[in-house]
Structure formats: C-alpha cells, structure tokens
Amino acid sequence: MSLLFTPLTMRSVTLPNRIAVSPMCQYSAGADGVPTDWHLVHLGSRAVGGAGLVIAEATAIEPRGRISAGDTGIWNDEQVAAWRPITRFIKENGSVPGVQLAHAGRKAFGDWTPVAPTTEPFPGMNTPEKLDDAGVREIISFFVSAARRAVAAGFEVVEIHAAHGYLLHEFYSPLTNEGTLDERIVVPVAVTAAVREAVDVPVFVRISGTDWTEDGWTADDSVVLAQRLAEAGADLVDVSSGGNTANADIPVGPGYQVPLAEAVRRKADVLTGAVGLITEAQQAEQLLVDGSADLVLLGRELLRDPYWPLRAAQQLGAEVKAPKQYARAF
Secondary structure (H helix, E strand, O other), X not given: OOHHHOOXXXXXXXXXXXXXXXXXXXXXXXHHHOOOHHHHHHHHHHHXXXXXXXXEEEEEOOHHHOOOOOOOEOOOHHHHHHHHHHHHHHHHOOOEEEEEEEOOHHHOOOOOOOEEOOOOOOOXXXXXXXXXXXXXXXXXXXXHHHHHHHHHXXXXXXXXXXXXXXXXXXXXXXXXXXXXXXXXXXXHHHHHHHHHHHOOOOEEEEEEOOOOOOOOOOHHHHHHHHHHHHHOOOOEEEEEOOOOOOOOOOOOOOOOOHHHHXXXXXXXXXXXXXXXXXXXXXXXXXXXXXXXXOXXXXXXXXXXXXXXXXXXXXXXXXXXXXXXXXXXXX
C-alpha cells in the first residue's frame, strides 16, 4: 500500500491522502482582498486533480498585512462570502479546503506603513513601524478573528504563516528581533495558542526551518519552536525555509528542505509537512517511508500539472477515483 495515498486524520478532519497543495500567492484578488473566479478555478482544479488538501494562498488577516494590493484577505464578511463557493467546490470534489492566514510584516508593499518587530526595512521595501505591546496584542486578535472567519467561510484547516520573512518569522529570527530564543518565539507561540482556542479545526503552522545565513535562525532553533507550537496546540508544523534576508545562500535542489522537516518530526514529536522541489511520485512516497514527514506539500509541480496526484496514484499502484466527468480518460 502506498503511504502517499493513506488517509491522515487530525481532530475531526480526515485527508484522503498525504498530498497537499502548498499555498501559492496568485496576486489576483479583486478590490479589498476579495477572491475571484480565478481562485475558484485555480484551487478547484487542484481538488479535481486529486490533492487531499488544498491550501489557499497567504490570505491577509488585516489590510496592512498584505504582501501586495492583489492579495486575498479574510478580515471582513464580504471576503468570507466570496470564499464560500470556493470551499464548497473543493469539498464537493473530495478534497479538504485549507487557508493560510498571513501577515506580511515589513515585507508588505502598498500605500500603507508596514509593521514589524524592527524598524529595519527589508531591502527595497518601506520602513516599518515597530510594534509595541498593544500592537502585538492587536495582531494576535486579528489572527483569531481571521481564523473564525475562515471556519465560517468553510475552510477545514487553518495554517498560520510564520515563515518566509513575514511578520511572525520576523519575531523569532535573530536577524530581525532582539532577545533570547525563548523571548523571540513568544509571539508566534501566543498566536498559535490563541487560534487553537478559537477554532476546532486542525491548526498548522508554516515555519522557516533556517534562515540559510550566518547568525540567523537554525534547524536546531526550529526543533525548539516546533515543540512549543505543539504544546500550544498546533496539529502539524509545515517546514519551509528562508525569506528573511535578501542574500541567503540557499542550496536549492530536489527535496532540499526535507532534512529540516525530518529534524522537526524526529526531535519535536509533532506531525510534520515537507515542501520544496518535490516533483516525483516515488520521491514523495520515499520521504514518507523514511519517516521524514507525514504530509507532502507541492507547489510549482501542481501549477504545471493539477492532475499530478492522479498520475502519482497510477505510478504507485494506488486505487483512486477519477472525477466521474473525466472517467473515460482515466
């Protein structure tokens, strides 16, 4: 039996397989962060293609938290209403809809002042305003409200974006915040605990496993953070990397981030997702067999081929159902 096509249950949600669509920004939202028909077709086609979990792009918890003016949001009821037909279609086609709740921090780019734990701008970006204690409490409340709206919109998994140089990563990385490790991880752990208390669905957290730079965040630091996130109620830690500096030396290659996920899984005792240049069915299967991760997230490969899961099932000898409308081609 293929492990890639084995169900994964977290709380009351069961993924039909271990293939997830990694959240990928489309920069195609309508006015005020409202998702459009593009998002229905983009996300819906990956559900039709057989992915067990379809995670919508980094979706801003407040207007200042957008990476760009084209980002989707989930800070108001109009956005919730626009997400509902998308989550409904994903579910009708056998997949679980998820959403990544995000705040871009100092990497936000628009006609607003970004916020961060530092006043040091990301290269080429606007100078941020440093958050005080009241500002941090407000950010936590925005994550909570967004999580509740996500559930109201029909999402069955929420992922907290704490990677790629965005706000929560800026808090825990020594490149953008001062203090000890324990002090720097307070905010992402507090956000996770607050979201966990607010919703009953599985809560994921995406982290950057390393900054790939001297004096930056490390894989060992990630193990500590993952342990604290699990204690705060995270159901799965999704391990990516980088993004908090413009000059990181990243050894990009097939599965280059998998060792980071494996370290977290083995040492932090938490369900783990692996992502990063995973393109082949046997490659994905093997990292599950090896115990490197519990969930495989694909990005660019699923842009190239929305039906990759169906092809992978054939290659691995797994039995899956094709959509009835496409059965003649299966």
